[in-house]
Amino acid sequence: MSSNLYIYIFILTMALATYACRVFAFTVIRHPIENRFFQSFLYYVPYVTLAVMTFPAIIEATQSPLAGAGALVAGILCAWFGGNLFLVAGACCMSVFLIELVV
Amino acid sequence: MSGKDREGFVLGMRHGIPIAMGYFAVAFSLGITARDCGFSPLQGFVASITTYASAGQYIGFTLYAARATLIQLILMTVITNARYLLMGFALNQRLPEGTSLGKRLLTGLTITDEIFGITIARPWEVNPFYPFGAFVVSVPCWSVGTALGIMMGNILPAAAVSALGVALYGMFLAVIVPASKKDKIVAAVVLVSFAASFAAVHAPVVSGLSAGNRTILLTVVISSCAAILFPRYEKGENNEQ
Numbered sequence: 001m002s003s004n005l006y007i008y009i010f011i012l013t014m015a016l017a018t019y020a021c022r023v024f025a026f027t028v029i030r031h032p033i034e035n036r037f038f039q040s041f042l043y044y045v046p047y048v049t050l051a052v053m054t055f056p057a058i059i060e061a062t063q064s065p066l067a068g069a070g071a072l073v074a075g076i077l078c079a080w081f082g083g084n085l086f087l088v089a090g091a092c093c094m095s096v097f098l099i100e101l102v103v
Numbered sequence: 104m105s106g107k108d109r110e111g112f113v114l115g116m117r118h119g120i121p122i123a124m125g126y127f128a129v130a131f132s133l134g135i136t137a138r139d140c141g142f143s144p145l146q147g148f149v150a151s152i153t154t155y156a157s158a159g160q161y162i163g164f165t166l167y168a169a170r171a172t173l174i175q176l177i178l179m180t181v182i183t184n185a186r187y188l189l190m191g192f193a194l195n196q197r198l199p200e201g202t203s204l205g206k207r208l209l210t211g212l213t214i215t216d217e218i219f220g221i222t223i224a225r226p227w228e229v230n231p232f233y234p235f236g237a238f239v240v241s242v243p244c245w246s247v248g249t250a251l252g253i254m255m256g257n258i259l260p261a262a263a264v265s266a267l268g269v270a271l272y273g274m275f276l277a278v279i280v281p282a283s284k285k286d287k288i289v290a291a292v293v294l295v296s297f298a299a300s301f302a303a304v305h306a307p308v309v310s311g312l313s314a315g316n317r318t319i320l321l322t323v324v325i326s327s328c329a330a331i332l333f334p335r336y337e338k339g340e341n342n343e344q
Contacts, residue, residue: 007146013173014163015153017180018187023211025191027204032196040330042193046223047282047289048325049186050275051296052318053216056304058272063265071269072276079280085221085273088280089121092273097266 058092067099108232115236121274122217122237123244128267129157130245131259134252136161140168144250151246155215158314159183160249186319190219197229206231213238217274224278288333296325 033039059068074095078088104112130151137147142164154160162183166176191211198210213222213234218241222234283290303309303317312320 007142007167008149010163010167010173010176011146011150011153013176014150014159014180017177018154018156018159018184019212021181021184021187022191022214023208024188025195026207026211029192029195030207031200036334037330039196040333040335041326042196043335044289044292044326044329045189045193045322046220047279047293048296048329049189049216049318049322050220050279051293052300052321052325054272054275054279055297056301057314058269061265061268061272063261067265068269071272075269075273075276076280078273079277080284082281083277085118085277086121088277089125089270089273092269092276093124093266096269097262100262100265 062096062100064100064103066103067096070095070099104232107230111230111233112236115233115238116240117236118221118233119218119237119240121270122221123241124267125217125270125274126241126245127248128259128264129271130248131252132264132268133157133160133164134249134254135256137164137249138253138256140164142167142253144253147253148246148250151249152242155242155245156184156187157216162313182316183313185316186216186322187214189319189322190214190223193223194219194229194234197223197225197227198231199228202231209235215241217241217271220275220278224282288329292325292329296321299325 055072058072059065062068062071071092075088075092078091083091133151134144134147137150137160142150150160150163154163159180162179163176166179171179191214194210194214195207198207210229210231213231215238218234218237221237222229225233279289279293283293299321300317303321309317309320
C-alpha cells in the first residue's frame, strides 16, 4: 500500500472516530431526559468545562505569562460589562499584544 | 430552511468570526506539528476539514509519526474526544422535541469546544442552524490555517501568534462571565473550576493525565457535586433564586 494512500486511510479513521463521539448522544437519545440530577448536571457542564479549559491554559498560551494573565483580566472585565463575543476576544488579543510590546 | 433557521444561521456565522480568528492562529501552530509528523499541506488540510479537533488531531498526527496502528488511533481519538460525548448529551437536551434525525446529526457534527460553548450559551431551545453557521465560518479557517502552518512554518511573527492564541479563551470568558454575573452559584462553580484546574496541573497523578482527560475528570466531578448541592428545577428556568 502506498504511503500516500495509507495516510488518507489514517485521516479518514481519525475523522470517523471523532464523528462517532460527536453524534453518539443524538442517535441514542431522542427525547430530553427528565431526571433532575442529570438535568442539573448538564446545566453545570458547559460552565465547568469552559472554565477548566480557560485557566490556567490562557496563561500558558502566550510568550509571557504576564500577558496571558492580562488577557484573563481584560476578558473578564470586558465580558462583565456586557461586551459581546467578538469584543471580549478582541480585548484579550489586544491586551496580549500591548503587554508583550512592553515586557 | 425556514426564516427562523436562516436567522439562526446568520447569527451563528457572525458569532463564528472570533472563533475563526482564534482557530486560524491555533491551526497554524498545529500545522507546524503536522509538518514535523510528515503531513503535506493538502493532507493537513483534509485532516483538519474532516476532524476539526485540536487535541484530537495533535494526538492523531503524533500517532501517525510513531507508526501507530489504526486500532490505537481509534482508541486514542475516542479517549481524547470523550468530552464531545458529554457535550453531545448537553446539546441534545436543548433541541426542540421532535427535531428530525437529520437536524440532530447536523447539530452533532458541529461540536467543537468553541462552537459548543457559544451554542450552549443561547437561550433555552437551540436551532441546529446556529452552530452550523459558526461551523461554516470557522472550520475552513481551521483547515486553511493548518495547511499554511505546514507550508510556512514559522513565518507568522511570534507576537501575532501569541495575541491570536488567546482569542479562544476570550470567547470562553464571554460565555462563563455573563452567566456568573446572573447566577451566584454558577459564579462559585466557575471559581472552583478555575482553582481545581490550576491544582490539577500541579497535583501528582492527575497532572500526568492529558489535558483532555483532566478536563473530563474535573467536569464530571465538579458538575456532579454542583448538581447534588444545587439542583436546578424546570427546564428553561432562568436562575432566579
